[in-house]
Amino acid sequence: MSVLKEKILQSAIRLFAEKGYQATSIQDIADDCSIAKGSLYKHFSSKEELYISILEKRQEDMVDAVDRIRIMQLPKRETYLEEIAYQFDFYVKHGYYISRDHNELPPVNNDKIESVLTRMRRSMFLYYQDMLIRHYGPAIDKWKWDATALLSGLIREYTFHLLFEGKPIGKKELALFIAERMDDLVEGLAKRSAPSLLTDELMTEYSRIDLKNVLDSRQGRKDELIERISSIIPDIAVPNQRKKELAEVAAMLREESAKDHPRTFLLRALIRDLESESELAFYANQLHPFI
Template identity: 35%
Template sequence: MQIFSQKGYAATSIQDIANDCGIAKGSLYKIFASKEDLLVEVYRNRAQAMFDEADRIKSDLSLSPRERFIRQSHRQFEFFLEFKYSIKDFYELPMNEDGAFSKFLKQMRSQMLCSFAEMIVNVYGPEVEKNKWDLISLYAGILKEYMIMTTLITSPFDYNRMANFVVDRMDEMAAGILKSKPEPILNAETMSQFIESGLHGCHVPADEQLHMTLGKLMSTIQELQVTNARRAELHEAAHLLKEETADERPRMVLVRALIGLLQTQHELVVIATQLERLCETKRAKLL
C-alpha cells in the first residue's frame, strides 16, 4: 500500500514490491497471479476486518437491536472514511468492468447489502421484509452523502452523534412505511438477482433484467383495479412488447408505441419507463 501510494498503481511493479519484501519476484507470483490480484487481496483484508467487526457487534446480546444498529452505523462511517482515503492515495486504479478490482467492489457491495438487510429486519421486525430493500437504499444513500460531505468539509465531526441521528431518521422512515404499506420500489426478486450477480463479481445481464421487468409488468396489470376491457388492452400491449423485445432486432418504433400506451396507465409508468431504458440499451449494443 505504501509503494502504491508513493509511486502510483500504474508505475509500481511487482519487482518493486518483491524488493521491498526482500523476496524474489517469482516467489511473489506464486502467491499473487498479478499486481491487481495483490491489490484486491489488500482491500479484501480491510473489508473482511469491517465484516468481522459487524459480526462482533451483532453477536453482542447485551445490546438491544437498535443499539447494535447505531454501533454498526458508527463503524460504517469509520470504515468508509478509511476506505475512501486509501483509494484516494492511488491513481490509475484498474477499474475496467471485467477487472479483478471491479469484481471485488461488486462483491463487497453485495456483502454489505446482505449485512444491511439482516440488520434492518432485526431492528424493525419481519413486518418490514416487503420494503426492506427500499429502507436499505435510503440508509445506504444517507451514509454515502454524509461521508461525501465530511470529506469535503474540514470541520471535525462527531460520528457517534451522526450515527444516532441517522438511526433516528431510519426509525421515522420505517414507521412511515409500516403505516402506509407502499408497494416496494426495489422488490425481492430484483434485488436477489442483483446481489447474486454481485457476489459473483458481475452485472445482471440486460436480457435477464428485461425478462424480470416484463414479468413484473404482467403481474402488475393483473392486479390493476380497471375494467376488463382496459385490462385486456394492457395485456395485449404487454404481450406484443414481450414478443417484440424477444426478437434479435426489436423494432423500436413499435416498442416505443407500446410503451407509450402502457404509460397511459399511471400505475405502469415506472415499469414502462424501465422497459424503455432496457430496450434502448439492447438496441445500443446491437448498433
C-alpha cells in the same frame, strides 16, 4: 498467512495508496520488501491478484469488527447504533478501496477486479438490509430493498463529507441521526402504505449472494486466525525449541476451541502465550472475541 506474505500486502497497500495502482509495479513492491520479484510471485501470481487480496482482507476486517459488536450482546438499539457508527470508523480509516485520497479509484477495464468489487458492494448492501431487518423486524419486510438503498445512500453520502471534506461530525452523533431518520422512514412507509420500488424480482442478482457465509462464519474466521498463527511460527525469530512449543500451543488452541464446551480458562492461557511473541500478537489478540 506467512510473515513475508503479510509484509507484501502491507507494502502493496502503502504503495497503491501513495502512487496508485497503475503507477505501482510488482518490482516496486518487491524492492520495498527487499525481496526478489520471483519471491513475490510465489505468493501472488500478479498485481491483480495482490489488489484483490487487499480488497478481500478489507472486507474480512469489516466482518470481524461487526462480529465483535454482535457478540457483545448489547440491547438491540445499541447494537444497531454501534453497527452504523462503525461504518464511518471503517471508511474514514481505510477509504472505500485502498487509499483515502480523492484519487482512490479501482483499476479500470479489469473485469476480474470489477467482479470482485461488485460482489463486495452487493454483500455490503445485503449486510445493511440484515441490519435493518434485525432492528425493525416485519415492519420493514415490504420495503426492505428501498429502505436498504436509502440507508446505504445515507452512509455513503455522510462518509464523503467526513472522508473527503473533513466535516467535524461525531460518529456517534451521526449514527444516532441516521438511526432516527430510518425510524421516521419506517414509520412513514407504514402510515402511507407506500408501494415498494425495488422488488424481489428487480433484485434477483443479490439473492445469489449468501450473506450467512459473509457475516456468520465465526468458526471459520477463528480457524483461519489459528491457521495463520501456525503458518507464521516457523518464520519468527525465536529458538527452534520455542517454535516447537508455540506450534504445540497453536495445536492445543485449535483442538480445544473445536470442542462443544471449550474450557475458557485454557483458551485464554493459550492465547496469552501466543501474544507474548510480538510477531504473533496481532493475530492472537483477534482471537479474544471468539472465547
